Amino acid sequence: MSRNLSMIRDVDQHKDGTVTIGCWLHNKRSSGKIQFLQLRDGSGFIQAVVVKSEVPEEVWETAGKLTQESSLYVTGTVREDTRSKSGYELTVTGIEIIQVSTDYPITPKEHGVDYLMDHRHLWIRSPRQRAILVIRAQIIRAIQQFFDERGFHLVDPPILTPSSCEGTTNLFHTKYFDEDAFLTQSGQLYMEAAAMALGRVYSFGPTFRAEKSKTRRHLIEFWMIEPEMAFVTHEENLEVQEQFVSHIVQSALENCGKELEVLERDTSKLRNIQEPFPRITYDEAVQFLKANGHEIEWGEDFGAPHETAIAEKYDKPVFITHYPTEIKAFYMKPDPNRPEVVLCADMIAPEGYGEIIGGSQRIDDPDLMEERFTEHQLSKEAYQWYLDLRKYGSVPHSGFGLGLERTVAWICGLDHVRETIPFPRLLYRLYP
Ligand code: 4AD
Ligand code: MG
Numbered sequence: 001m002s003r004n005l006s007m008i009r010d011v012d013q014h015k016d017g018t019v020t021i022g023c024w025l026h027n028k029r030s031s032g033k034i035q036f037l038q039l040r041d042g043s044g045f046i047q048a049v050v051v052k053s054e055v056p057e058e059v060w061e062t063a064g065k066l067t068q069e070s071s072l073y074v075t076g077t078v079r080e081d082t083r084s085k086s087g088y089e090l091t092v093t094g095i096e097i098i099q100v101s102t103d104y105p106i107t108p109k110e111h112g113v114d115y116l117m118d119h120r121h122l123w124i125r126s127p128r129q130r131a132i133l134v135i136r137a138q139i140i141r142a143i144q145q146f147f148d149e150r151g152f153h154l155v156d157p158p159i160l161t162p163s164s165c166e167g168t169t170n171l172f173h174t175k176y177f178d179e180d181a182f183l184t185q186s187g188q189l190y191m192e193a194a195a196m197a198l199g200r201v202y203s204f205g206p207t208f209r210a211e212k213s214k215t216r217r218h219l220i221e222f223w224m225i226e227p228e229m230a231f232v233t234h235e236e237n238l239e240v241q242e243q244f245v246s247h248i249v250q251s252a253l254e255n256c257g258k259e260l261e262v263l264e265r266d267t268s269k270l271r272n273i274q275e276p277f278p279r280i281t282y283d284e285a286v287q288f289l290k291a292n293g294h295e296i297e298w299g300e301d302f303g304a305p306h307e308t309a310i311a312e313k314y315d316k317p318v319f320i321t322h323y324p325t326e327i328k329a330f331y332m333k334p335d336p337n338r339p340e341v342v343l344c345a346d347m348i349a350p351e352g353y354g355e356i357i358g359g360s361q362r363i364d365d366p367d368l369m370e371e372r373f374t375e376h377q378l379s380k381e382a383y384q385w386y387l388d389l390r391k392y393g394s395v396p397h398s399g400f401g402l403g404l405e406r407t408v409a410w411i412c413g414l415d416h417v418r419e420t421i422p423f424p425r426l427l428y429r430l431y432p
Contacts, residue, residue, distance in 0.1 A: 003073065009043035011078045011088045018093070020075045021046075024125070025066045027108065035063045037092070039074060045127065047081075048074055048090035055092065062095045068107070069125070071098040113418075120423060121432045131259035132419055135252055136408045140204075142251035143225055143402075146244055147202045152227060155194040155201040157187030163382040165189050166329060170209040183208035186401060189331075189386050191228035192362060195397055196389055202227040214427045215304065216416040217354050219405055221425035228399035234333075234343035234361040237398035238319055241347060241357055242275035244402070245317060249273040252411050265413040269351065272315055279319040282341065285310055301327045308352045317356070319345040330376045332360040334368075343398075353410035359400025366390035 006019040026045065027038040035050040050063040066072065076090035105119050106126070116123045123129055147154070162179070164171055165186040172183040187203045194201040203226045211218055227240070249270050253260070260267055280288075289296050289306055296306060302320075311318060322341040325334055332342035344360035363369050369390050373380055380387065408420035418424045423432060 007043040008039070008041045008046045008086070011046065011086070011090070014078045015080055015088075016078060018075065018077055019090075020073055022073055023071070025068060025070045025072065027068065028066060035060075037063065037066065037074070039090075040125070042130075044086060046086050046088060046090055047084055048076055048092050050092040059092065059095055062097060063092070065097065065100060066095075067101055067104070069101040069104040071101070072096060073098065117418065117429065118431070124422060127262055129419065131262040132408070132412050132414070133422060134259050135256045135412055136404075136420060138252055138255050139248055139404070139408060139411065142248045143204065145251070146247045147227065150200070152200040152202045153198045155191065155198065155203055156205060157184065157190035157194075157203050159184050159206065163379070170211045172208045172210050185209050186224065187226050188228065188399060188401065191226050191399060192397065193385070193389055195228040195230045195399070196393070196395070200227070200229050212427060217304065217406060219417055219421065219424055219426060222421070223404040225402045225404065226399060228397065230395050230397045232398045233396055234345075234398060237359055237361060237400060238279070238345055239275075241345075241359065241400055242277040242317075245277075245347065245356070246273055246275045248407065249411060260412070263412050269315070270411065273317070277316050277319060277347070278314050279321055279345075280310070281321050282323045285320050299324050299326060304354055307348050307354050311348045311350055311352065315350060317347050317349050319347055321345040328360070330372045330378065331362050333363045349406070349410045351410065351413075353406060356406045356410065357400050357402050359398065361396065361398040364390060364394045364396050366394060
């Protein structure tokens with residue numbers, strides 16, 4: 001028999017009407033004469049009230065058997081209730097248990113992070129984890145919307161690759177029949193090829209880095225959005241990035257108010273995130289750091305404490321531009337006026353969330369690209385296809401990569417990226 005089920009999200013459309021909902025028992029309180037059931041169905045949470053004097057004995061007893069995470073069909077009348085968070089409450093008239101759950105491992109008491117991570121498959125049912133995953137889904141929607149509305153085409157670069165993009169130190173190796181292969185660490189080089197074919201493109205896919213860093217910003221498997229744009233220079237690249245990030249933040253604020261409230265996120269800090277974003281050069285950043293007691297010399301890369309110190313000066317993301325050529329990737333275009341720095345930028349999020357975007361204008365000159373290949377000891381055979389892009393109608397072009405999980409961590413106000421992805425792959429964690 002088919003049931004005409006409603007969702008908790010939609011109960012406002014059934015005010016004073018009767019609904020049946022497929023759900024789980026999140027929590028229960030009882031006063032002896034009334035049982036208060038906290039129910040969840042994925043779309044939301046609602047309180048259902050069972051009044052002993054108003055329901056058949058059998059319904060009262062069935063409610064009594066419900067334990068945490070038991071599954072059920074509940075039928076009841078939708079009542080407006082201004083005291084409840086959802087604005088509605090359910091007066092129960094019937095309960096059909098699907099399964100009684102015993103000894104659910106995540107109780108309302110506090111658990112350690114390792115324990116929760118071991119039970120990640122169940123932990124995601126909690127209100128807080130649900131809110132994060134809903135916001136993540138909205139951020140993904142906003143990203144696709146931003147590019148789709150601006151004439152970009154979605155292109156999927158390969159995941160199994162014969163060579164590296166961001167250096168060889170953190171590649172995951174695998175066999176590809178008799179050949180060696182690596183899991184992609186960035187789709188950029190392929191996206192450059194795609195930009196020469198489709199003009200403005202973006203990729204949205206998983207990337208893998210065998211990084212031995214155990215920090216709150218690093219995942220082994222993370223999702224990256226990589227736009228690549230033909231005929232676009234460094235300056236214009238930054239403009240796209242600030243519009244893009246503003247759009248994502250504003251869209252999360254507009255669509256995920258309830259979820260941000262569950263996370264107790266201070267949204268006043270997010271409202272402010274509107275283009276233009278401040279910019280400082282690497283040179284200025286080094287000067288500022290030195291003046292503030294940091295040990296850093298021109299030519300060294302910034303670490304997390306440096307990034308945080310710089311970001312603290314601003315209430316918006318900040319671009320750090322023109323890094324030394326030496327410490328950046330081989331494909332970045334040198335500043336024509338100062339070849340010791342490149343036309344690049346990292347975008348550093350506020351509130352200590354670190355680098356969320358890395359991007360640059362790319363080298364378009366075939367001779368310089370060949371030179372870089374020699375300096376970086378890259379195999380011209382392995383990258384012949386990439387060198388072809390500079391041979392057949394090379395044009396100025398730029399692009400960037402946004403790390404999805406760091407962006408989610410920042411917008412949600414989380415202190416670790418492990419909660420930003422359904423099943424995080426971390427150093428020493430491949431389970432569940
Ligand atoms: O700065 P990255 O390494 O840049 C690239 O891969 C370029 N090929 C992108 C491009 O121009 N198309 O990485 C880009 C972003 C970082 O800013 C960061 O947000 C994220 O990817 N990221 C990570 N996020 C989580 N865990 C890790 N281990 C990450 N490594 C990079
Ligand atoms: Mg980077």
